[in-house]
Amino acid sequence: MLACQNLKIEFDRKSVIKDVSLEFPPQRITAIIGPSGCGKSTLLRAFNRMHDLTPGARVSGLVTLSGKDIYHKDEDPVLVRRRIGMVFQKANPFPTLSIFNNTIAGLRLSGLRNRALLKEAAEKALVDAALWDEVKDRLKSNPMSLSGGQQQRLCIARALAVDPEVLLMDEPCSALDPIATAKIEELMFRLRERLSVVIVTHNMQQAARASDRTAFLWMGELIEEGETEAIFTTPKKSMTEDYITGRFG
Amino acid sequence: MDAPAIETPEMTPPSLVLQILPEGIRRWRSTGRGADRLFRLVTGMCAAAVAGLLLIVILFMVKGSLPAIRDHGLGFVLSPDWDPTNQKYGALTFLFGTAYTSLIGMAIALPLGVLTAVALVEILPRGLAKAISLAVELLAAIPSVLLGLWGIFELVPLVRSFEIAIYRSPLGFRKLPIFSGAPLGVGFLAAGLLLAIMALPFILSVSREVLLQVPTAQREAAYALGATRWQAIRKFILPYSWKGIFGAGLLGLARVLGETMAVTMVIGNTPQIKASLFASGYTLASVIANEFTEAPSDLAISALISLGLILLVLTVLLNAAARLMLIYLNRRMGTQGAK
Amino acid sequence: MSRSHQLRKLHGRTMEALCLLAALAAVAPLFAFLWHLVSMGAGALNPALFTQLPLPPGEVGGGLKNAILGTLLVVGTATVVGIPVGVGAAVYMTEFARPRMAATLRFACDVLSGVPSIVMGLLAFQVMVRPMHHFSALSGALALAFIMLPVVVITTQEMLHLVPHSLREAGHALGIPAWRIASSISMRAAAPGILTGAILSVSRIAGETAPMLFTAFGNPFLSLDPKAPIATLPHTIFTYAISPYDDWHRLAWGGALILVLGILGATLLSRFILWWHQRGLNA
Numbered sequence: 001m002l003a004c005q006n007l008k009i010e011f012d013r014k015s016v017i018k019d020v021s022l023e024f025p026p027q028r029i030t031a032i033i034g035p036s037g038c039g040k041s042t043l044l045r046a047f048n049r050m051h052d053l054t055p056g057a058r059v060s061g062l063v064t065l066s067g068k069d070i071y072h073k074d075e076d077p078v079l080v081r082r083r084i085g086m087v088f089q090k091a092n093p094f095p096t097l098s099i100f101n102n103t104i105a106g107l108r109l110s111g112l113r114n115r116a117l118l119k120e121a122a123e124k125a126l127v128d129a130a131l132w133d134e135v136k137d138r139l140k141s142n143p144m145s146l147s148g149g150q151q152q153r154l155c156i157a158r159a160l161a162v163d164p165e166v167l168l169m170d171e172p173c174s175a176l177d178p179i180a181t182a183k184i185e186e187l188m189f190r191l192r193e194r195l196s197v198v199i200v201t202h203n204m205q206q207a208a209r210a211s212d213r214t215a216f217l218w219m220g221e222l223i224e225e226g227e228t229e230a231i232f233t234t235p236k237k238s239m240t241e242d243y244i245t246g247r248f249g
Numbered sequence: 250m251d252a253p254a255i256e257t258p259e260m261t262p263p264s265l266v267l268q269i270l271p272e273g274i275r276r277w278r279s280t281g282r283g284a285d286r287l288f289r290l291v292t293g294m295c296a297a298a299v300a301g302l303l304l305i306v307i308l309f310m311v312k313g314s315l316p317a318i319r320d321h322g323l324g325f326v327l328s329p330d331w332d333p334t335n336q337k338y339g340a341l342t343f344l345f346g347t348a349y350t351s352l353i354g355m356a357i358a359l360p361l362g363v364l365t366a367v368a369l370v371e372i373l374p375r376g377l378a379k380a381i382s383l384a385v386e387l388l389a390a391i392p393s394v395l396l397g398l399w400g401i402f403e404l405v406p407l408v409r410s411f412e413i414a415i416y417r418s419p420l421g422f423r424k425l426p427i428f429s430g431a432p433l434g435v436g437f438l439a440a441g442l443l444l445a446i447m448a449l450p451f452i453l454s455v456s457r458e459v460l461l462q463v464p465t466a467q468r469e470a471a472y473a474l475g476a477t478r479w480q481a482i483r484k485f486i487l488p489y490s491w492k493g494i495f496g497a498g499l500l501g502l503a504r505v506l507g508e509t510m511a512v513t514m515v516i517g518n519t520p521q522i523k524a525s526l527f528a529s530g531y532t533l534a535s536v537i538a539n540e541f542t543e544a545p546s547d548l549a550i551s552a553l554i555s556l557g558l559i560l561l562v563l564t565v566l567l568n569a570a571a572r573l574m575l576i577y578l579n580r581r582m583g584t585q586g587a588k
Numbered sequence: 589m590s591r592s593h594q595l596r597k598l599h600g601r602t603m604e605a606l607c608l609l610a611a612l613a614a615v616a617p618l619f620a621f622l623w624h625l626v627s628m629g630a631g632a633l634n635p636a637l638f639t640q641l642p643l644p645p646g647e648v649g650g651g652l653k654n655a656i657l658g659t660l661l662v663v664g665t666a667t668v669v670g671i672p673v674g675v676g677a678a679v680y681m682t683e684f685a686r687p688r689m690a691a692t693l694r695f696a697c698d699v700l701s702g703v704p705s706i707v708m709g710l711l712a713f714q715v716m717v718r719p720m721h722h723f724s725a726l727s728g729a730l731a732l733a734f735i736m737l738p739v740v741v742i743t744t745q746e747m748l749h750l751v752p753h754s755l756r757e758a759g760h761a762l763g764i765p766a767w768r769i770a771s772s773i774s775m776r777a778a779a780p781g782i783l784t785g786a787i788l789s790v791s792r793i794a795g796e797t798a799p800m801l802f803t804a805f806g807n808p809f810l811s812l813d814p815k816a817p818i819a820t821l822p823h824t825i826f827t828y829a830i831s832p833y834d835d836w837h838r839l840a841w842g843g844a845l846i847l848v849l850g851i852l853g854a855t856l857l858s859r860f861i862l863w864w865h866q867r868g869l870n871a
Contacts, residue, residue: 053472055375079593082475092466096488106474109484111592158474288767289684295676296685296693299741302734303696306703309714364610372604373611381611383859388618390855392795394822395844398829399621402628402837446617453614479600500702507704509798510826534706534798541713541802557710561703568702572695 001026002047002084002166002196007061009042009051009220016042019061020222022215024166029188029197031211031228033204035248039220040200041089044168047198048084049077065165082110085159089171091151093143093158100139102154106162121161129157130187149180156187167191169199173206185210204244208232216240306561314555316548325552326559331520331536333545338552340559342520346437346530347560350512351505353441353526354448358505359498361445362452369453370460371482382457389450397514400443405515408442409434412527430525433517438526440516444508448501455500459493460486492578499571503564509534533560622848629845632838637846642808642824648835652843654810655824661812662725662804662820663794666732670793671786673733674740675775681741682748683756683770694745700738708734709799717803725811725818728804732793739792743785747778780865784858791854795847797822821847 002024009017016039024030032040042051049070051057063070070080093102101108103122112118122139126132131153135146143154152172159167169188173181188197188210201207207214208228215225216239224231224240235241242248317325321338328339365385369378412432415422422428430436463486471481487494517529518539533556544550640651681690712731717723751774759769775782797820800806805817806827812818821843828840 048473050469050473053468076593076597078475078477078597081473086469086473088466088469088473090466092464092470094467094470094485094489096485105484109474109476109480111596155470158470162475282765285765285767288770289680292676292680292684292770295673296680298673299677299700299737300693300696302737303700305715306700306707306711306734309711310707313710313714361610361613364607365614368604368607368611372607381615384615384618387852387855388615388621390791390851391618391621391848392797392822392851394795394797394826394829395625395848396621398825398840398844399624401829403620403624449614449617477597477600479603480596483603503702507706509704509706510822514826514830534704537706537710538798538801542805554710554714557707561707564702564704564707565699568699569695572698 001066002198003064004046005062005064007043007046007059007063009039009046010058010060011054012056016220017046018220020217020220022222022225024196024198025213026165026196027192027194028212029192029199029210030213030215031207032198032200032215032217033202033207033243034217035243036202038217040202040217041170042220043217044170044198044200045086047166047168048081048086050086052077082106082162083164084166084168085162085164086168087152087155087159087170087172090175091148091155093146093151093154095142095144097143098140099135099143099146099154102143103157103161105158110162122157125157125161126154128160128191129153130183130190131157147180149176149183152176152180152184153187156184160191165195167195167197169197171200171202174202181206216243218243307565310554310558310561313551314558316551317555320548321552325555329522333540333549333552336546336548338549338555340533340556342522343531343533343536343556344559345522346516346532347506347534349437349530350440350444350516350532351502353437354444354505355498355502357442357445358448358452358501362449362497362501363456363494365449365453366456366460367482367487369457371478371486382454385450385453388446389454393447393508393510394514396443396446397511400439400511400515404442405434405439408436408439412438415527426524427526430523430527432527433529435515435517436525436527436529437516437523440512440530440532441526443511443515444505447508447511448505451504452497452501455497456490456494459490459497462493463489493575496571496575496578499567499574503567503571506567507534507560507564509538513538533557625841625845625848628838628841629848632842633845634842637839637842641810642839645831645833645836650835650839652821652824652839652846654807655819655821655843656846657810657812658725658804658807658818659794659821661814662728662800662818663732663790665726665729665814666736666793667786667790669729670733670736670789671740674737674789675744675782675786677737678741678744678748679770679775682745683766683774694742697738697741697745701742704798705731705735705796706798709801709803712799713802720815722815723803723805723817724815725804726814728800728818728820729814731799731803732796735796735799736789736793739789740785743788744778744782747781747785748774750781751777780861784862784865787854787858787861791851791858794851794854795822797826 003022005021007017007020008015020043032043034040045051046059047063051059059071065083069075094105097105100122103125104118107118107121123132126135131150134150143151146154173184176184185206188199191197199211211228213226214228214231216223216231218239224235224237231240232244235244317338321328325338326340326344329341330337330339331342369381373381409432412434415428416432467485467489468481471485476484512532513535516532516535518531518535519529520531521528523530537553537556541550541553544553636649637651638656639653640649641654642652643650677693681693685693709731711734712727716727716730755773755777756769759773800820800823804820804823806823807817807819825840825843825847828836
């Protein structure tokens with residue numbers, strides 16, 4: 001299980017996430033909601049150590065995966081990222097690789113060379129990402145020829161191919177139309193069976209219909225978290241209610 | 250030949266301004282739009298001067314070459330004989346020298362430039378990267394003649410001791426064709442090294458820009474998949490940049506082809522075609538520099554101008570190809586970003 | 589998995605070390621050059637270098653007064669011609685020309701900036717030295733103007749592009765005529781950048797030698813006559829460098845130090861102006 005305790009994140013001494021503690025149970029979709037600039041994405045990127053790449057970023061507190069601190073000095077961020085997949089706001093397939101090679105890029109990075117195994121893994125990941133039927137006849141073509149929604153599902157397949165325990169999704173539908181969005185949400189429900197999904201979204205409807213648990217973040221602080229139904233029907237804090245009913249944000 | 254000299258566009262605008270100015274002011278007062286037209290006209294003429302310069306340089310270089318080409322035919326490009334006292338002119342020796350030294354220079358500068366660009370963009374902290382960029386920029390500002398001066402007094406002795414080491418090596422390197430010949434210091438290797446130094450800033454700055462254009466999203470995608478930094482560089486960032494880096498190489502090559510002074514000072518100026526790195530040679534640019542003012546006849550001058558024409562054609566083609574490629578790449582990247 | 593991962597990490601480290609080594613190698617020539625220049629040039633630097641004329645070969649002493657003044661004259665003349673025309677062209681390209689025309693002109697500039705300086709020297713020889721039947725300071729200046737023109741256009745244009753379009757639109761909305769917008773708004777906003785480009789292009793031509801060989805030609809005596817052959821610093825350095833006399837080598841290094849101080853000083857100055865300007869814009 002992925003969890004964080006007293007997590008604080010600073011950029012050049014400016015505090016962006018203040019003391020957040022959260023748990024992301026397996027086989028659950030957790031949505032992180034909040035107004036733009038509240039630190040949702042910043043929080044998410046702490047879970048696969050993407051902040052290691054930003055000069056001036058400082059993460060303190062505890063982030064654990066199956067009880068082990070992923071920020072421990074003996075932990076290699078590269079290996080952490082192989083266990084925790086990530087999908088970004090804008091689909092970012094590698095334009096230099098074919099659809100097939102995009103799907104297995106992560107496996108190649110970890111040194112897998114066996115053609116048959118790679119083929120099998122690619123098909124499995126593309127089926128899991130509900131993209132197989134649309135691309136099976138053009139695995140060799142350039143991913144930029146796909147539609148936006150297809151590209152995003154290719155990125156999901158790419159993340160799934162290395163069989164992660166957690167999938168982090170940073171506003172994965174914000175650039176997509178409603179039909180493509182519905183497909184991705186459907187996909188999330190199926191993925192829930194085997195991993196835990198954390199999705200950041202500014203779209204309250206999406207959080208309400210496509211998540212099991214919801215965490216509401218405001219100005220870098222966790223205001224409230226719990227079962228999605230409870231958050232949207234009987235919020236404990238008035239601020240949460242104000243936000244979900246559209247009084248601010 | 251005389252008349253066009255006076256009509257060089259660079260020379261005309263100031264006098265034309267004086268002619269047009271009073272007229273412009275009168276029109277401005279009467280219609281209010283005269284000043285606008287005048288300003289447009291004057292700046293437009295400046296722009297025409299720039300375009301005109303390109304035409305004029307091509308025109309004059311062709312015109313100046315005609316006597317030699319008429320006398321020797323276009324075959325002079327592939328003739329190895331160069332003997333001005335007997336009116337024999339062939340460009341092959343110098344083409345070889347230019348090609349060989351440029352090849353050495355690029356073979357060193359291209360990998361060095363690309364690896365340095367990777368270090369600056371992907372590895373080093375920003376402050377240090379900036380300091381190195383500045384240092385390389387200053388290197389680019391050093392005139393060719395001064396690098397040649399340094400070449401004569403420091404690089405050539407250094408190259409010579411390397412050549413002596415090879416010459417004396419018990420492993421018998423001197424039997425290899427590229428290491429054969431006397432260890433003189435001056436020659437293709439010294440010239441190629443100086444060209445590498447001159448091409449490096451150029452290749453570095455273009456490849457650095459190309460690497461900086463790789464979208465953050467691509468880097469993040471690579472790292473999020475569990476790539477090590479070198480894997481991200483090697484498998485995703487460099488493949489994304491190859492075409493741009495190729496363009497950088499073409500621009501660098503165009504730069505190096507026409508380099509004159511530094512090469513002239515260290516290449517030995519001997520018209521010969523030798524495979525050895527240690528041999529003396531001669532390039533298109535250095536033979537022009539050395540023999541132009543001592544040319545025994547108009548035909549000799551024309552032959553030297555025709556060597557300049559070869560340089561012009563090569564550099565214009567290379568530059569045009571590289572620029573068109575970079576423009577095309579930018580456009581493609583642009584549409585990709587918008588998708 | 590773990591063992592192969594360790595190997596991959598080791599490979600990555602090695603390759604990154606190679607990149608750092610390359611960066612070191614890239615800056616090494618600059619420092620080698622500067623070190624040699626200062627150690628050779630400092631000894632030669634004395635008032636005589638600026639106040640005396642060269643002595644006949646073999647005699648010890650003398651200076652580079654004629655070459656220094658000659659460079660100032662030739663470069664100054666080239667600048668007076670090259671900068672206004674270049675800036676004018678850039679203004680036309682950014683403010684008035686249609687996109688396709690502007691792109692074509694820009695392309696011409698890019699190609700021109702790649703033409704070897706020795707070819708520009710041959711051009712100046714043909715358009716000026718030949719009709720006038722003798723080498724001259726003026727033809728040298730013309731060659732340098734040819735070389736600097738595309739550089740000025742490109743840098744000026746880049747600076748004008750940095751001026752926000754909204755500024756121009758604001759001008760149009762106030763009913764200010766186009767030429768006023770170009771001259772008082774765009775050019776003024778870009779002025780520090782244009783100045784930077786001008787300094788850089790001057791420092792680029794100041795060290796040009798190849799085109800001087802058959803235009804300015806060189807002159808062992810002091811001459812400031814634009815129609816006569818004239819000595820320039822880079823050309824004199826070349827002549828002295830390849831001569832067999834130790835004292836001429838000394839003078840060459842002294843001249844080199846003067847030239848580098850001027851050029852590096854100008855380069856740093858231009859960077860400083862730009863930095864100052866951008867700091868002002870950001871504040």
